[in-house]
Structure formats: structure tokens, C-alpha cells
Amino acid sequence: xxxxxxxxxxxxxxxxxxxxxxxxxxxxxxxxxxxxxxxxxxxxxxxxxxxxxxxxxxxxxxxxxxxxxxxxxxxxxxxxxxxxxxxxxxxxxxxxxxxxxxxxxxxxxxxxxxxxxxxxxxxxxxxxxxxxxxxxxxxxxxxxxxxxxxxxxxxxxxxxxxxxxxxxxxxxxxxxxxxxxxxxxxxxxxxxxxxxxxxxxxxxxxxxxxxxxxxxxxxxxxxxxxxxxxxxx
Numbered sequence: 001x002x003x004x005x006x007x008x009x010x011x012x013x014x015x016x017x018x019x020x021x022x023x024x025x026x027x028x029x030x031x032x033x034x035x036x037x038x039x040x041x042x043x044x045x046x047x048x049x050x051x052x053x054x055x056x057x058x059x060x061x062x063x064x065x066x067x068x069x070x071x072x073x074x075x076x077x078x079x080x081x082x083x084x085x086x087x088x089x090x091x092x093x094x095x096x097x098x099x100x101x102x103x104x105x106x107x108x109x110x111x112x113x114x115x116x117x118x119x120x121x122x123x124x125x126x127x128x129x130x131x132x133x134x135x136x137x138x139x140x141x142x143x144x145x146x147x148x149x150x151x152x153x154x155x156x157x158x159x160x161x162x163x164x165x166x167x168x169x170x171x172x173x174x175x176x177x178x179x180x181x182x183x184x185x186x187x188x189x190x191x192x193x194x195x196x197x198x199x200x201x202x203x204x205x206x207x208x209x210x211x212x213x214x215x216x217x218x219x220x221x222x223x224x225x226x227x228x229x230x231x232x233x
Contacts, residue, residue, distance in 0.1 A: 001056075001107055003099045008056040008069065008107075011048065015057050017041040019068045022085045029067070029085035058086070058100045066091050069104045078115030078163075080108050098131055109166045116162055122147045123155040136169035137161045 001008040011019065020041045022029050047053050058067040067086035074081040082104055086097045108114040119137060121128045137159035146156035
């Protein structure tokens with residue numbers, strides 16, 4: 001997945017330790033997100049291979065590995081929870097994390113048939129809250145005393161985005177305040193049209209398909225009253 005500032009890639013063998021370091025308790029990225037896990041590289045890899053969570057690596061245009069975004073299924077079919085972390089504070093507020101999350105969200109809706117995507121942010125993170133207000137995400141609730149930092153508990157904000165809201169955000173808006181990317185289709189519209197044309201031509205000229213027995217049966221029983229129909233008559 002490629003954006004203007006970053007690309008998202010599936011992790012390689014040398015990425016698991018970096019992901020674990022970004023998510024460890026006390027790391028700058030984990031502190032600001034209000035969410036961390038005490039996992040080593042092997043545990044992170046296993047969690048991904050088992051399908052419990054899916055991480056992607058964020059890279060800048062020159063290929064530098066700077067962070068990660070993740071998603072996992074939640075609730076009923078079509079629900080996803082996403083998160084992310086830029087490792088070094090020096091790279092914060094440059095738009096890298098914002099674009100990475102937008103790319104991931106669009107991937108979930110456009111390729112994995114998501115119906116709802118959820119993000120939870122720490123109530124003390126001014127930067128991410130300001131960012132979220134510029135997206136089509138809707139505040140859905142407050143988790144009281146969900147995070148712990150600097151000797152006290154803090155609330156967390158739950159943001160949600162539905163499928164129709166996402167696609168509406170990709171259209172030009174008057175206020176132009178929505179952060180939107182819109183991934184390119186994997187298969188072009190022209191190729192999809194041509195594929196349908198090839199199949200249509202084949203069906204028109206093929207001597208026999210899996211449908212032929214049904215069509216022959218229909219022709220042979222035309223006008224015949226079936227037993228169930230006799231009883232109803």
C-alpha cells in the first residue's frame with residue numbers, strides 16, 4: 001500500500017523485534033497511545049501468524065522503517081479495530097502516522113469488505129485527538145479510567161467509522177478538512193469489463209456448460225405439471 005509519504009508492507013523476519021520495541025511498556029509510542037503489550041519479537045510474530053492481529057510496517061519513501069499499524073477483527077463479521085505507532089518522537093507530527101492509518105483504513109474497507117472500523121485514543125493525547133477531528137471518524141463513546149499515566153487514570157475516546165461514511169469521505173467536500181487517500185483498485189475497471197466480455201462470449205458459443213443439464217431438463221419438462229403443482233391445483 002503506497003501513499004504520498006509512506007508505504008505499508010507486510011513484516012519480514014527482521015521486523016518483529018522492531019515492532020515489539022515500539023509496543024513495549026514505557027516506549028514513547030506506547031505511552032502516547034495508552035496501549036501496550038509486554039511481548040517479545042517471537043510473541044509478536046506468533047500473534048500475527050495465528051491471525052490474532054495483523055501488523056504492517058510503515059516505511060518512508062527512502063525505505064526507512066519508522067513504525068507500524070495493525071488491525072484485528074472485532075465484534076461481528078465486518079468489524080475491525082486498528083492501531084498504530086511511529087517509533088521515534090522526532091518523526092511525530094510529520095503526517096507519517098496519519099497517512100499510514102488512512103491507508104490501512106481504506107484497505108480494510110476496499111479489500112477486506114469492512115463494515116465498521118474502530119480506533120481508541122488516549123484522552124491525554126492532544127495530537128491524535130486533533131488529528132481524529134479532521135477525519136470522518138465519529139466519537140462513539142468514552143471509556144472511563146481506561147489508561148494509566150503519570151500516577152493517575154485517564155479516559156479513552158472510542159471513534160468509529162462505517163462503510164458508507166468512509167466512501168462519502170473520499171468525495172470532494174466543501175470544507176476540505178477530511179484526511180482521505182483512496183487506494184487504487186488491485187484490478188483495473190477496464191480489466192474487469194474485459195473479463196466479463198470474455199465470459200459472455202464463451203457462454204454464447206460454448207457447446208456445453210454446467211448449466212446445460214438444467215436447461216435441457218427445463219426444455220423437456222416444459223408444460224408438464226409437477227406433483228407438487230397437482231396437489232395445489
